[in-house]
Amino acid sequence: MKRLDLLFSLAVTMIAVSGQLMADEIRVSAASNFTNAIKSIAQRFERNTGHKVILSFGSTGKHYAQIKNGAPFDIFFAADKRRPQLLEKEGLVVPGSRSTYAVGKIVLWSPKPGYVDGGGKVLQQRKFSHLAIANPKFAPYGRAAQEVLNKLEIWDKIKDRLVRGENISQTFHFVTSGNAELGFVAYSQLKHPGLSIEGSFWEVPQVLYTPVEQQVVLLRDTEAARSFLSFVRSEEIREIIRRYGYGIP
Secondary structure, X not given: OHHHHHHHHHHHHHHHHHHHHXXXXXXXXXXXXXXXXXXXXXXXHHHHXXXXXXXXXXXXXXXXXXXXXXXXXXXXXXXXXXXXXXXXXXXXXXOOOOEEEEEEOEEEEEOOOOOXXXXXXXXXXOOOOOEEEEOOOOOHHHHHHHHHHHHOOOHHHHHHHEEXXXXXXXXXXXXXXXXXXXXXEEHHHHOOOOOOOOOEEEEOOHHHOOOEXXXXXXXXXXXXXXXXXXXXXXXXXXXHHHHOOOEOO
């Protein structure tokens, strides 16, 4: 009986060790606006496969520069399509891996109830000291915000009141901390499945800015990385992305 118990314990140990050997780490760089969604997706993937997903968040422009300089990422979830296209032209991605995973939306938001009206007239009234936007030089959501302000013909009138975040996460922090009364943030930062949005906001009509088409590319051709990318493209995960406030291509 003791011999059987010993053999059983050895078998369980071998299975566990085998599973650990088969598991792999996947290094993922992701645009800041995709933080909440990708965390949820990565947790599901880890439970299903045993692989470990290591996430790194930041502005798309800075991640692009890091990848060009040899940063060891396996997958890049950008906040635009321009940087993935550039990486593809530069031969830094796995051929045929580039695709659109989400279409981002921007909103004008304040944590104060009733502060932002449903038509964005608060911008024209200019009864605020600071308006937060992501830096248009690095962040696609910042470029979208600049487009909106130009379309409304108020960019030159309020540019001295702008507080520029390095990325959309820092922009969101400027508003939540009170450093800016309101700001252009990603809808996905406010939209959580099953929860209502706090404060007041204006969902900016997409006719006022170029759609934020967010693309992903595979940087290293490993089985684990391909598996994660396939997982993200599944209908189950596409629905999760939609519930976090994105359009689905």
